[in-house]
Amino acid sequence: MFREFWSILENVTGRPLNARSEIENRYRTAKNKLLALLGGPYYEEEVAIEPTSEDIEEIKNAFMTNFSDEVANMFRGFLDQLTVEELRTGKLMAAKFGFCPGTKLGKVFLKYAKDSGLMEKIGQNEQQLNSVFSIFLQIIRAEKLTFRISVHPLDFLLISENTTGWRSCHAIDGIHRAGNLSYLLDQSTVVAYVYKNFGEFMGISWPRKMWRQLIFIDVDNAVAVFQREYPDRNKNFATIVRKIVEKLLSKYHNVGNAKWLLKENPIDPVEICSRLPYVDYAETRIRLDGVSPEVPPPIKVGARVPCPNCGKRTLLDPECFLCSDCGENDVIRCANCGFILHEDNAMWYDGEAYCEDCWDDLFGYCDNCGEYYPRENITRGPDGNYYCETCFHEVFAQCENCGEYVSRDDLWGGPDHRYYCETCFDSLFSSCDICDEYRENADMIEYCGLRICRECFRKLFVVGVSTCANCGCTVENDELIELDDGRKLCANCAHKLRARIMGVLA
Secondary structure (H helix, E strand, C coil), rough: CCCCHHHHHCCCHCCCCCHHHHHHHHHHHHHHHHHHHCCCCCCEEEEEECCCHHHHHHHHHHHHHHCCHHHHHHHHHCCCCCCHHHHHHHCCCCCEEEEECCCCCHHHHHHHHHHHHHHHHCCHHHHHHHHHHHHHHHHHCCCEEEEEECCCCHHHHCCCCECCCCCCCCCCCCCCHHHHHHHHHHEEECCCCEEEEEEECCCCCEEEEEEEEEEEEECCEEEEEEEEEEECHHHHHHHHHHHHHHHHHHHHCCCCCEEECEEECCCCCCCEECCCCCCCCCCEEEEEEECCCCCCCCEEEECCCCCCCCCEEECCCCCCCCHHHHHHHEEEEEECCCCCCHHHHCEEEECEEECHHHHHHHEEEEECCCEEEEEEEEEEEECCCCEEEHHHHHHHHHHHHHHHCEEEECCCEEECCCCEEEHHHHHHHHEEECCCCCHHHHHHECCCCCEEEEEHHHHHHCCEEEECCCCEEEEHHHEEECCCCCCCEHHHHHHHHHHHHHHHHH
């Protein structure tokens, strides 16, 4: 029962632990009545949990995301006419869609799919569509979950580990991690949690907690105090756990047809006997009518804990599994998971050490500057490589039209002094076949198979152009100066001719 417990604790502390017998003996003495109550280190029941109306609505919304808006609306048009009970049971409760009560929803749905055109829209035959709908109904139906009431040593050590995405200060790297051992060695604490599968933690397969609650039980007086729920309150789970505890205490005291008295938010129901654990507020208290005192005495919670290494000194720091003399604080600990690291295997960032697994989860490599950064500061570029924020903006820029990031080397400067990816540039601008300058497509004129900008078109076909009789340059007609002999000069040549004539006359 303690083998996995010591394996993990030695890994976390980085020390061979020599006080095993002392702690195991204290545990068996302290928990002997709770072990008898549970019939062993834990008691389990598998319970089918029916989804709430809110759960079903979430399942429906998630299911609809698999289809186009049009198809999803057609599906919803059918589902919204069904009650929660009909979805749970898979049968009509009342006459609908031309069918009598008791008809299976699969049959009803296929007729609706044909009549509404859904089958044609989704492009599936009758068998395929029936399979899709059956999967949806299976998701909605009751889910079997396991409820465990435990005094197993590993459940105390992992009280906030191997969870479905939540943690508390009693995690093995938390600020009250030594409180786990204090709960382990008191006479009252049990761990209640819900799980549906196992997960691996430090090489050990153990239930993965969806929801957890500590319970303090006075076995002799048939009183139980239920603490805060993690990660959130779940009335359904809390009620089932309370009923299980009531059943176990009724059996222990050999009371049939037991009457249990429930008190919400009881005041001072426990006496905290150690500085190591963090004791949350009490949510409810139950007592057995005819067995429990009308005013139950406070339940003693938490126990003194000998150092697991030396066994001599008592733990005083809730943040350490070992006493200060045994030196847990001297080890290198992963800043994320709390595991002990050898100096050669530690990965460092911003002054903190990380194990290899956490490092891979938390940090990424910039392919441009070659440095590591937190993954939230690493971005994948359009070339498939990863960049830190600074390098990303040095290497890439946003197309002013489509908003996509492209390499700065691949950006095209538009005549509007903005920058575009090649695709957008080609779709927005064209070069004039006369002057070769790029203009917006809206400013281009198609003429005789040519794309001509408005300025060139005006010169060629509206104003007209001619060549200077002197220098041969091309000038708009209205800018040419006509001489008495009929020659037409540009302004520059006309000015020079005038200056020369004035010089002769002078």
